[in-house]
Amino acid sequence: MKNTGVLVQKEFREHSRNFKLYWIPIVFIILGIVEPVTNHYLPQIMESVGNLPEGSDFMWPQFQGTDIFVSLMGQYQLIGILIIILAFMGSISGERKSGTATLLYVRPMSFVSYFFSKWIVINAIVLGSLWAGFLAASYYIRILFGPVAFGDILKFVGTYSLWIVFAVTVVLTLSASLSTGAAAGLSILILFVFQVLDSVIGAFWTVSPWKLSIYATYPLQGDSVPTGYWMSLTLTVVLIVLLFILGAYMSKRNASKTTV
Numbered sequence: 342m343k344n345t346g347v348l349v350q351k352e353f354r355e356h357s358r359n360f361k362l363y364w365i366p367i368v369f370i371i372l373g374i375v376e377p378v379t380n381h382y383l384p385q386i387m388e389s390v391g392n393l394p395e396g397s398d399f400m401w402p403q404f405q406g407t408d409i410f411v412s413l414m415g416q417y418q419l420i421g422i423l424i425i426i427l428a429f430m431g432s433i434s435g436e437r438k439s440g441t442a443t444l445l446y447v448r449p450m451s452f453v454s455y456f457f458s459k460w461i462v463i464n465a466i467v468l469g470s471l472w473a474g475f476l477a478a479s480y481y482i483r484i485l486f487g488p489v490a491f492g493d494i495l496k497f498v499g500t501y502s503l504w505i506v507f508a509v510t511v512v513l514t515l516s517a518s519l520s521t522g523a524a525a526g527l528s529i530l531i532l533f534v535f536q537v538l539d540s541v542i543g544a545f546w547t548v549s550p551w552k553l554s555i556y557a558t559y560p561l562q563g564d565s566v567p568t569g570y571w572m573s574l575t576l577t578v579v580l581i582v583l584l585f586i587l588g589a590y591m592s593k594r595n596a597s598k599t600t601v
Contacts, residue, residue: 344450344451344454345451345458348445348450348454348455348458349461349462352459352463353462356462356466361428361466365424365428365467365470366466366469366470366473366474368420368424368470369417369421369471369473369474370473370474370477372413372416372417372474373413373473373474373475373476373477373478373481374481376409376412376413376416376478377409377413377478377481377485378481378485380404380408381404381481404486406482406483406488406489407493407561407562409478409482410475410479410489410494410497410561411561413474413475413478414497414501414558417471417501421471421505422508422532422533425467425508426512426525426528426529427525429463429509429513429516430512430516430521430524430525430528431516431521431524432459432463432512432516433456433459433517433588433592434516434517434519434521434524435516437595437596437598437599437600438520438521438600439600440599443599443600452589452590452592452593452596453589455589455592456517456589457585457589459513460509460510460585463509463513464505464509467509468502468506471498471501471502471505472498472502475494475498479494489561492560493560493561494561496557496560497557497558497560497561498557500553500557500560500574501553501554503574503577503578504550504553504554504557504577506581507553507577507581508532510580510581510585510588511528511531511532511584512524512528512532513588514585514587514588514591515528517587517588517589517592517595518587518588518591518595535551536551536554539551539552540555546569547567547569547573548569548576549569549576550573550576550580552569552573553573553574553577556569
């Protein structure tokens with residue numbers, strides 16, 4: 342436990358020095374502010390810069406606060422996941438390539454603690470950024486669109502947070518297993534391409550980690566929880582645990598590949 346605490350402190354210092362501890366929350370918060378403000382003032386924006394024909398009368402949809410939360414989640418699904426991949430794809434492989442991991446590997450430490458320290462700190466940064474972004478959005482949504490039930494927001498963000506933890510675990514495990522470039526490419530395949538495939542042909546199954554982003558919206562829309570919801574949550578947790586074990590094992594196995 343003592344080694345784990347030291348490694349966690351080391352990770353926080355490292356992400357503070359490379360500014361990931363600061364710029365990632367800022368990006369998520371900016372997205373959380375821009376989404377409701379832009380949607381609220383979209384008619385005025387289009388009238389001023391849209392070059393609409395004179396006399397045209399376009400009926401803009403009347404958005405609800407729940408619609409903005411779902412729209413913001415779509416932004417995080419694209420930009421947020423891409424940030425996670427680009428920011429952390431070299432968390433372990435990059436240390437092996439640069440040789441900085443040698444300073445750690447020569448010390449008496451557990452590779453489970455090594456992997457866990459990175460996993461817990463990255464999740465703390467990303468989840469803190471995610472919740473800060475949704476919190477900023479909820480403030481402007483309440484002002485511009487009206488309040489949304491707090492309990493529904495918690496269910497929505499809580500379910501989506503588990504998907505984010507899964508995404509972080511995938512990226513970190515691939516970083517432990519492969520080179521930085523290969524980890525990035527395979528992360529994009531798993532987190533983006535599989536998501537698209539699930540949305541296209543996923544009607545044939547109801548249980549999948551890639552359905553969590555869809556299931557997360559059900560409380561906001563007032564829909565009853567589908568039968569596959571709890572099984573998808575359980576499967577995602579099991580996969581996170583298995584990926585964690587694999588990541589710790591691959592960190593140890595590939596330690597010999599560290600540049601000296």
